[in-house]
Amino acid sequence: MLFTWFMLAGLIFLLTPQKLTNKFQFAFARIFSWPLSIGRNISLSARMQQPSTDVVSRREYNKLQNHLTNVMQELLQKQRKIEKLSGLYDRLYALEGAKVMVADVITATINSLHSELIINRGEADGLVEGQIVLGDNSIIGTISDVSSRTARVKLITNPTSKIAVKIGKLKVDRLMQGNGNNSAKVQLLSIKHKVKTGDTVYALKKPGFLDAPMIIGKVAECKRDDENPSLWDITVEPACDIERLNDVAVIVMNPQE
Amino acid sequence: MRWIRFAVFILIVTVVQAGLVNIIAVTSLNIKPDLLLILLVFFAIHCNTSEAIITSFMIGFAADIIGSAMGSQMISFGLFGTLLAYLHRVIAIRKMPYQSLAIFITGFLAGVLAHFLNLFKDQPTPLNTYTIIFWTSLYSSLVGPFLFLPSAWWMRIKTYRFSRN
Numbered sequence: 001m002l003f004t005w006f007m008l009a010g011l012i013f014l015l016t017p018q019k020l021t022n023k024f025q026f027a028f029a030r031i032f033s034w035p036l037s038i039g040r041n042i043s044l045s046a047r048m049q050q051p052s053t054d055v056v057s058r059r060e061y062n063k064l065q066n067h068l069t070n071v072m073q074e075l076l077q078k079q080r081k082i083e084k085l086s087g088l089y090d091r092l093y094a095l096e097g098a099k100v101m102v103a104d105v106i107t108a109t110i111n112s113l114h115s116e117l118i119i120n121r122g123e124a125d126g127l128v129e130g131q132i133v134l135g136d137n138s139i140i141g142t143i144s145d146v147s148s149r150t151a152r153v154k155l156i157t158n159p160t161s162k163i164a165v166k167i168g169k170l171k172v173d174r175l176m177q178g179n180g181n182n183s184a185k186v187q188l189l190s191i192k193h194k195v196k197t198g199d200t201v202y203a204l205k206k207p208g209f210l211d212a213p214m215i216i217g218k219v220a221e222c223k224r225d226d227e228n229p230s231l232w233d234i235t236v237e238p239a240c241d242i243e244r245l246n247d248v249a250v251i252v253m254n255p256q257e
Numbered sequence: 258m259r260w261i262r263f264a265v266f267i268l269i270v271t272v273v274q275a276g277l278v279n280i281i282a283v284t285s286l287n288i289k290p291d292l293l294l295i296l297l298v299f300f301a302i303h304c305n306t307s308e309a310i311i312t313s314f315m316i317g318f319a320a321d322i323i324g325s326a327m328g329s330q331m332i333s334f335g336l337f338g339t340l341l342a343y344l345h346r347v348i349a350i351r352k353m354p355y356q357s358l359a360i361f362i363t364g365f366l367a368g369v370l371a372h373f374l375n376l377f378k379d380q381p382t383p384l385n386t387y388t389i390i391f392w393t394s395l396y397s398s399l400v401g402p403f404l405f406l407p408s409a410w411w412m413r414i415k416t417y418r419f420s421r422n
Contacts, residue, residue, distance in 0.1 A: 002307055006314040006335050013321065014328025018378055021327035028322045032272050039276025046280045107275055107323075111287040113389060114325045180385070181285060 019145070026147040029118045033106045040108060044244055098211065100134070101125055101250040106150065110243050115155040115178060117141070119248060122149045126252045132203075132210050134249040138239035139163075139203045139216040143250065151250075155242060156216060157182050164206070165216060167234070168199040176201065176216070176236060182243070183220060186234040193232070195222050201236050208253060215239050258308045259413060266411055267319050270296060275323040286385070288392040293320045294364045295401040297334050299408050301341040302350045302359065303416065309345075313338025329374035333367040353402040360401040364394030 013021055029036065056064070103121035110116075121127055123146045131143045133153045141161065144154035154161050161178040165186060170193050176186045189195065197220065202213040221235040274292045282289040293316050300312035317334030321327045341363055344350075350359050368390035409416045 002310050003335070003339055006310065007332065010314065010317070010328050010332035010335055012328075013318075013331060014326075014374060014377060016327070018326060024327060025322055028271075032275075035272045036276050039272065040279070043277055043279035109325070111389070113386065116325070 022145050022152070023147060026118070026122075026145075026150040026152075029106045030120075030150050033120060036107050037104070040105070041246075098254070099126075099252045101127065101252050102247055103151075103250060104247050105245055108243060108245075110155070110157070110182060111180070113180065115141075115158040115161075115180065115182075116144070117153040117155065117242075117245075117248065119151050119153060119250075120149065121250065122146050122151050124148050127151050127250055130209055131253075132206070132214075132251045134214075134251065135238075135242055135245045136240035137215075139210075139214050140238060140240065140242050140245070140248065142209075153248065156184050156238060157242070163216065164204040165201050165236075166204060166213065167193075167195055167201050167219065170195070173204055179235070182237065184217065184236045184238075186236060187225070187231065189232045189234065191224060191230055191232055195219060195232055195234060197222055200239075210251065211253070258304060258312075262412055263312065263315075266408075267293075267296070267316060271319045271323055283396070284392070286389055286392065288389065288396055290397040290400040291320075291364060291393055292397075292404070293334075294367065294394075294397050295360060295404050296408065297338045297367075298341065298356065298360045298363055298401065299405050301338045301363075302345045302356070303409065303412075303414050304342070306339075306342050306346065309342030310335070310339050313342070326375055326378040329371040329378070330367075332374060333370035336370065337363045337367045356402045356405065357398040361394045361398035364397050365390055368394060 101121055103119035103125075106118045106120055108117050117133075119133075127143055127146050129143055129146060132139055133141045133143060139156065141153045141155040141158070142163075143151050145152040156163060156176065156178055157180065158178040159180050161184070163176050164173055165176040166173050167186065167189070172189065172193060174186050174189050176184045179185045186201070199219040199222075200215055201217045201219060203210065203216040204213055205211055217236040217238045219234055220237040223233050225231040225233040270292050278289045278292060279287075297313055297316045300316070301309045304312060314331055314335040316338070317331035320330035320334060324330055341359060350356055369387070372386050372390065405416070408414075
C-alpha cells in the first residue's frame with residue numbers, strides 16, 4: 001500500500017508540467033544557494049590546483065597573502081562601484097537599448113546528459129524564457145525556465161540547444177546543436193565553404209533577444225562528415241570555460257524601468 | 258529508524274552531491290559517484306521493508322531535486338530500492354563485494370528506467386547515455402561499500418545485527 005501511494009506521487013510529479021515541478025528545484029537551489037556555491041567553489045579550486053615545485057618562505061608567503069587580500073578587497077569595492085553604475089555599465093556597444101543583468105551561478109551541471117546552470121536572478125529581475133546569457137563576454141546559453149528569484153540556463157552545449165550561427169566571414173547561416181561533453185556541432189555545411197580550426201563562430205541576431213551577432217565559440221575540429229563526405233562535420237567549443245564561471249550576464253532587451 | 262537523522266543526512270548528501278562531488282569526477286564525461294544511489298542501497302539492505310520503501314522514494318525525490326526533471330528518479334529509485342529490500346529478505350547482502358554488485362546493478366537499472374521516464378518530459382537524450390549510466394554505477398559501486406560504515410554510524414544502525422523482517 002505504501003509503495004502504491006509513493007509510486008502514485010512519483011507519477012504525479014512525472015506527469016505534471018515541468019514549469020510547475022521546477023519550483024521544487026528552484027526552491028532547493030535558492031534555500032541552499034550558500035552551501036551549493038561553497039561546494040562548487042571548492043571543487044573548482046581543487047580542479048584548478050596545479051602541482052607546484054617552487055616553494056617560498058613563510059614570511060614571503062604571508063607577505064604575498066596580505067597583498068592578495070588587499071587586492072581582493074580593492075576588487076570587491078570596484079565591483080560594487082560597477083554595480084552602482086550599472087545603468088552605464090550595462091550598455092554594451094552592440095546591445096544599445098539592452099540591459100545586462102549580472103547573476104551569480106548557484107549550481108552548474110555540465111556533463112553529457114545535462115548542461116545547465118541555475119542562477120540567482122529570475123522573473124522579478126525581468127528575466128524571461130529565451131533571453132541570451134553571456135559569460136566572459138561570449139554567449140553561453142539561453143534562459144530555459146524562470147521562477148521569481150532563480151532561473152535555469154540551457155547551455156549551448158546542451159543536446160537540446162539549437163542556435164543559428166555563422167562561422168568566421170562566411171555568409172551562410174547554419175544551426176549549431178549542443179553535443180554534450182562541453183562542445184557543439186555545426187552540420188549541413190558544404191565543404192565548398194572554407195572552414196578551419198580556430199575560426200570564430202558567431203550567434204546570429206535574434207529579434208527581441210539579440211540585436212547584433214556575438215561570439216559564441218571557436219571551431220575546435222573540422223572534418224568531412226562520415227555519412228556525407230560533401231559536408232563538414234564541425235565541432236565548436238565555447239569561447240569561455242563555462243564550468244569555471246562564477247557569474248554570468250543576461251541580456252534584457254528593452255528593459256521596463 | 259531515526260527519521261530526523263535520516264532527513265538531515267539526506268539533505269547534507271544532496272547538497273554535497275550537487276556541488277562537492279565534482280572534485281572526484283573523472284574522464285571528459287565528468288563521471289562521478291552517485292552518493293544518493295549508495296544511500297539507496299544502504300537503507301534498502303539495513304532497514305526493514307516498509308522503511309526501505311519510504312527511504313527509497315525519499316532519496317529518489319532528493320535525486321530529482323538536483324536532477325533535470327522531477328518524478329523519474331523518484332519512481333526508478335523507489336521501484337528498485339523496494340525490489341532490493343524484498344530481495345534482501347531472501348538473500349542477505351552482507352559482504353562488500355555483494356554490496357558493490359548490488360549498487361552497480363541497482364544503479365544501472367535505475368538509471369536506464371529514469372532515462373526512459375525522462376523521455377516523457379522532453380529531456381535531452383545524448384547518444385552516450387548508457388555509457389554514462391554504466392560508468393557512474395561502476396564508480397558508485399567501487400566507492401559505495403566504504404561509505405556504508407560512516408552512514409551506519411550516523412544513522413546509529415548496527416550493521417552486524419540487521420534484521421530480515
